[in-house]
Structure formats: C-alpha cells, structure tokens
Amino acid sequence: MRVACVGGGPAGLFFALLMRRAGDHRVDVFERSAPDATFGFGVVFSRLSLMRLRRTAPEVVTGILDGGARWEQVEVRRGGESLSTSGHGFAAVERREMLAMLRRHAEEAGVGLHYRTEADAASLLDRYDVVVAADGAGSRSRGAFPDGFGARVTPGGSRYAWFASDRVFEDMTFLFEDSPHGPVAAHAYPYSRDRCTFLVEMDGGSWERAGFTDGHTRGADWTDERAMAFASEVFAGHLRGGRLHGNGSRWLRFPQVSAEHWHHKNLVGIGDAVHTAHFSMGSGTTLALEDAAELVRALTAGDVLDVPAALAAYEEVRRPVVAGVQESAWASRRLWEAPEGHRDASLRELTLRLLTRAGQLSVRQMQRLDRDFERTAGSGFTALPGAPVRDLAELDGSLVEVAAPGGGAQDAAVLVERVRALRRARPEAEVGLVVPAPAADGAAVRHLAELVAEVVCRAPVDIVLAAPRPDDTGAGRVAQMVLAEELRLRTGTRTGYACRPQELEHGWTHVQAGRVDEVWTTGA
Numbered sequence: 001m002r003v004a005c006v007g008g009g010p011a012g013l014f015f016a017l018l019m020r021r022a023g024d025h026r027v028d029v030f031e032r033s034a035p036d037a038t039f040g041f042g043v044v045f046s047r048l049s050l051m052r053l054r055r056t057a058p059e060v061v062t063g064i065l066d067g068g069a070r071w072e073q074v075e076v077r078r079g080g081e082s083l084s085t086s087g088h089g090f091a092a093v094e095r096r097e098m099l100a101m102l103r104r105h106a107e108e109a110g111v112g113l114h115y116r117t118e119a120d121a122a123s124l125l126d127r128y129d130v131v132v133a134a135d136g137a138g139s140r141s142r143g144a145f146p147d148g149f150g151a152r153v154t155p156g157g158s159r160y161a162w163f164a165s166d167r168v169f170e171d172m173t174f175l176f177e178d179s180p181h182g183p184v185a186a187h188a189y190p191y192s193r194d195r196c197t198f199l200v201e202m203d204g205g206s207w208e209r210a211g212f213t214d215g216h217t218r219g220a221d222w223t224d225e226r227a228m229a230f231a232s233e234v235f236a237g238h239l240r241g242g243r244l245h246g247n248g249s250r251w252l253r254f255p256q257v258s259a260e261h262w263h264h265k266n267l268v269g270i271g272d273a274v275h276t277a278h279f280s281m282g283s284g285t286t287l288a289l290e291d292a293a294e295l296v297r298a299l300t301a302g303d304v305l306d307v308p309a310a311l312a313a314y315e316e317v318r319r320p321v322v323a324g325v326q327e328s329a330w331a332s333r334r335l336w337e338a339p340e341g342h343r344d345a346s347l348r349e350l351t352l353r354l355l356t357r358a359g360q361l362s363v364r365q366m367q368r369l370d371r372d373f374e375r376t377a378g379s380g381f382t383a384l385p386g387a388p389v390r391d392l393a394e395l396d397g398s399l400v401e402v403a404a405p406g407g408g409a410q411d412a413a414v415l416v417e418r419v420r421a422l423r424r425a426r427p428e429a430e431v432g433l434v435v436p437a438p439a440a441d442g443a444a445v446r447h448l449a450e451l452v453a454e455v456v457c458r459a460p461v462d463i464v465l466a467a468p469r470p471d472d473t474g475a476g477r478v479a480q481m482v483l484a485e486e487l488r489l490r491t492g493t494r495t496g497y498a499c500r501p502q503e504l505e506h507g508w509t510h511v512q513a514g515r516v517d518e519v520w521t522t523g524a
C-alpha cells in the first residue's frame with residue numbers, strides 16, 4: 001500500500017510508524033516545519049488514556065513517558081487560599097520530546113520523513129492509495145474539500161497563552177487571580193524535573209479591556225512579550241521568583257473543530273484535523289494517537305485492501321469515543337470561559353466544580369479515589385443527600401414541558417399561556433417548567449435557557465427543572481448538567497436537576513457544587 005501523510009505531529013508520526021510496522025507499505029510523511037520545531041510545552045495524559053495507548057505500542061509509550069512527570073494531586077488556589085485532592089493519576093511530557101521520540105521510531109521503521117515540506121493533499125490523492133490528513137486544527141487538507149468533510153470550526157470565547165515556567169509546581173495546579181482588567185486563570189503542571197506548563201487563560205471581555213494583541217496574525221516564532229510580562233506580574237506570588245518562557249506563545253482562541261465526515265475519496269482525517277477537544281481536558285493528543293492506531297487497524301484488517309470500507313470502519317469505531325470526549329471537553333471549556341459565573345462560589349464549591357466539570361465524576365467517586373477527600377477538599381460533602389428527595393410525580397398535572405429543539409412548539413407565548421392556565425386552574429399548586437436536555441451543543445443549550453428565561457419573566461414559576469432526555473441512557477448527562485447550570489444563571493428561579501434514582505449521586509454532586517439548588521428523581 002502507498003500511503004501519504006500530511007503533517008508530522010503526534011497523529012501523523014504515530015500513524016506512519018505503526019503503518020510501517022504493520023507491513024511492507026510505502027509511507028511518506030510531509031511536515032512543513034523543521035524536525036525539532038513545534039509549538040507549546042508539556043502535554044498531559046490521564047492514567048486511563050495511557051493504559052489504552054500502551055496496548056498499541058508499549059515501548060513507544062514507555063519511552064515517551066520516561067523523561068516526563070507524574071502526579072496524583074490537583075490543587076486549586078484562589079485569593080491566598082488553596083485546596084488539594086488526590087487520586088487523579090496524570091502524566092505529562094514535553095511535546096517536543098514526544099515528537100522526537102516518535103520521529104526516531106518512525107525513522108527506524110522505515111518511514112519516508114520529508115521535513116520543511118508543505119504538502120497539498122489534493123495533489124497527492126492520485127499518487128497514493130490513501131492520503132492521511134494529520135495536519136492539525138487548521139487542516140488545509142480538510143479545507144480543500146469543504147463539502148466532503150462538512151467541517152465546523154468555532155473559535156473559543158476566551159484567549160489562552162501557552163507558556164512554560166521554571167518554577168516547578170509539583171501537581172496539576174489551577175490558579176485564579178484578579179487583574180486590573182478582570183479575572184485571569186492559569187493551569188500549571190510539571191512535565192520535567194525543572195519545567196512546568198503554565199497556560200494562562202482570560203475571558204474575552206477582560207482580554208479586550210486589556211488591549212492585548214491577537215496572536216493569529218503573527219509568525220509562528222513570535223512570542224508576545226507583553227502577554228508574558230502581564231502573566232508574570234499577575235501570578236508573581238505563585239511563581240515566587242521563577243520565570244515564564246515562551247515558544248511562539250501568544251494570545252489565541254481555541255478552535256472547536258468537528259466534521260460531518262472524516263473521509264472523502266481516499267483522503268482521511270485523523271487527530272485535530274477532524275476533531276479537537278479543549279485543552280482543559282488534556283485529551284487531544286490521546287485522541288490523535290488513538291485515531292492513528294485505529295486507522296492502521298482498519299487499513300490492514302483484511303487480506304484485500306478495500307479503502308472505502310476501511311475508512312468507513314475506522315470512522316465508525318472512533319466517532320462515538322471522540323464524541324464522548326468532545327462533549328466533556330465542551331462542558332469543561334465553559335467553566336474556563338465564564339470565570340465571572342464562579343466568582344460567588346466558595347473555594348470548596350469551585351474545587352468541586354473543577355473536579356466535576358466534565359460531568360463524569362461524583363463526590364462518591366472522589367471519596368473512593370482519595371482517602372483523605374472527606375478531611376480535605378471534600379469536607380462536608382456527602383455521596384448522597386441526607387434526606388429523601390422529591391420526585392417529579394409529585395408535580396403531576398402542574399408541570400409545563402419545554403420541548404428540546406426540534407421536539408415541538410418552542411413559542412414563548414404558548415408556554416407563557418400554559419403556565420398561566422395552570423395557575424388559574426390550580427392556584428394553590430406548585431407550578432414548574434421541566435426542560436429535557438438537548439444535544440450537547442452550546443447554541444442548543446443557550447436557545448433553551450433563553451426561551452425559559454423569557455417565559456419565567458412573563459409568567460413566573462416556582463421551580464425550573466432540567467430533566468434527562470426522554471430516550472436517556474445516561475449519555476446526555478453532560479448536556480443536562482450544562483443546561484441546569486444555564487437555567488439557574490439565566491432564570492434566577494429555584495432550579496432542580498431531575499435524574500433517574502440510580503444517577504442520584506451525580507445530581508447531588510451538582511447541588512453541592514452550587515450548580516443547582518435541588519436534586520429530584522424522575523421515578524423512572
């Protein structure tokens with residue numbers, strides 16, 4: 001098989017070396033940059049993702065991790081206070097080192113590596129059996145076939161700048177500080193003995209007030225010295241004399257990339273070229289490497305090469321995995337983009353929000369992961385509510401349902417009239433609006449929350465309840481969490497999270513994290 005790979009980042013190099021190892025295939029990688037030139041500093045891997053990757057290429061993964069750092073703790077600092085929890089299990093490596101290791105393995109495997117070579121996927125399609133678009137979030141390969149891929153690229157609302165610091169933080173440390181322009185956050189974690197990633201994030205409004213420069217228009221090597229000086233000053237108390245370092249570090253917006261199709265003709269996308277996951281989830285590289293491994297499996301599975309079938313099989317396996325991570329990353333990103341929304345939260349609440357921001361962990365699970373949780377960050381939190389919770393059946397006949405988009409009438413006037421009619425018919429009854437979770441999509445959630453806010457403004461209700469989707473299998477949990485939080489913020493009305501009895505620990509976690517006021521069961 002003749003395979004060309006556009007891009008020599010983690011996805012492209014891992015794919016190329018595994019493909020060569022899988023058989024006597026010709027594999028060419030075209031990378032526009034020099035071999036040791038890359039953006040960023042340390043990247044995080046979770047313990048779970050490492051376990052999965054180890055199965056594919058154990059010695060490569062072990063080699064990558066050898067020079068890196070590992071930690072168990074997550075620390076949150078704000079206003080001179082801090083809280084830590086344990087049992088999280090992360091590792092981080094320098095991106096440059098990881099690429100050097102992958103390059104060495106690729107060379108040994110006999111991959112044709114062509115650095116400083118800009119590639120044009122369209123012109124390669126006739127010369128190779130398969131062309132792999134591994135050219136990152138700004139993929140030109142994907143862009144050459146807009147209808148073929150149906151990609152959607154949405155720039156994030158906040159700005160980030162990726163620095164390193166020589167003051168080493170021992171664990172994953174989230175820092176929250178105020179600047180004259182507004183709140184600023186940093187994610188700091190070690191990736192070697194003497195270096196730490198120091199990723200600074202600012203919401204769009206604060207960033208604009210500060211009058212900073214947008215980094216997108218600058219050359220790849222440019223580091224924004226003003227941004228670096230600003231971050232050094234804001235976080236001086238944490239850096240304690242340590243310095244920040246740049247590597248093309250500047251203010252950028254994280255692009256959320258998704259694509260309707262991951263392949264077109266014999267061109268197939270892997271990694272960031274077809275999907276991104278916000279860096280606060282630390283999953284993009286893992287997804288890229290897993291895509292690479294799955295594509296090799298699909299291409300080399302049968303005795304006879306059937307490219308369309310192999311590409312379809314690859315996409316079928318990877319899509320659900322990626323969708324789950326993207327959903328969590330979407331929820332995680334929201335927390336960083338709206339720091340004002342968390343200003344009133346206590347440090348305990350903020351810590352719990354951070355730990356549960358992806359909608360996966362509950363207090364009960366954290367108690368299991370960290371034996372000290374109940375004494376430290378989790379002091380006062382409980383796995384389940386201490387008293388019986390209310391069930392939606394109690395409000396039978398006095399609930400108005402707001403259908404998810406596409407699921408029925410969404411006219412505020414109609415909903416207002418229904419609420420008023422209920423009030424007239426049952427003047428003594430508690431009246432509520434129940435809102436099933438939509439798809440995990442920012443616009444869909446916003447639309448629903450705005451609609452409900454308008455209804456509540458014109459016809460006040462006693463409670464607003466975020467409910468599971470009617471076909472719920474637990475998969476919509478993240479969207480429901482985000483919806484509940486938005487409803488509470490926008491309606492200013494008592495807000496509940498209604499869940500199946502077996503999901504109670506998650507609902508109760510949201511109450512304790514200050515996302516909602518109450519947890520209810522659906523009786524299902």
Ligand SMILES: Cc1cc2nc3c(=O)[nH]c(=O)nc-3n(C[C@H](O)[C@H](O)[C@H](O)COP(=O)(O)OP(=O)(O)OC[C@H]3O[C@@H](n4cnc5c(N)ncnc54)[C@H](O)[C@@H]3O)c2cc1C
Nearest residue numbers: 007009010011032043044119135136271272279283284285
């Ligand atoms: C601030 C930040 C922090 C992150 N932190 C983490 C983390 O902690 N953990 C984690 O798992 N992920 C993290 N990520 C995500 C991670 O960087 C990406 O998911 C990962 O790099 C994707 O790998 P890739 O190979 O698909 O794309 P890339 O790494 O972007 O590689 C694409 C390559 O293609 C090359 N290229 C592009 N166009 C062409 C062309 N036309 N011809 C030739 N070459 C071309 C580029 O030069 C580049 O080398 C972070 C991302 C950001 C922005």
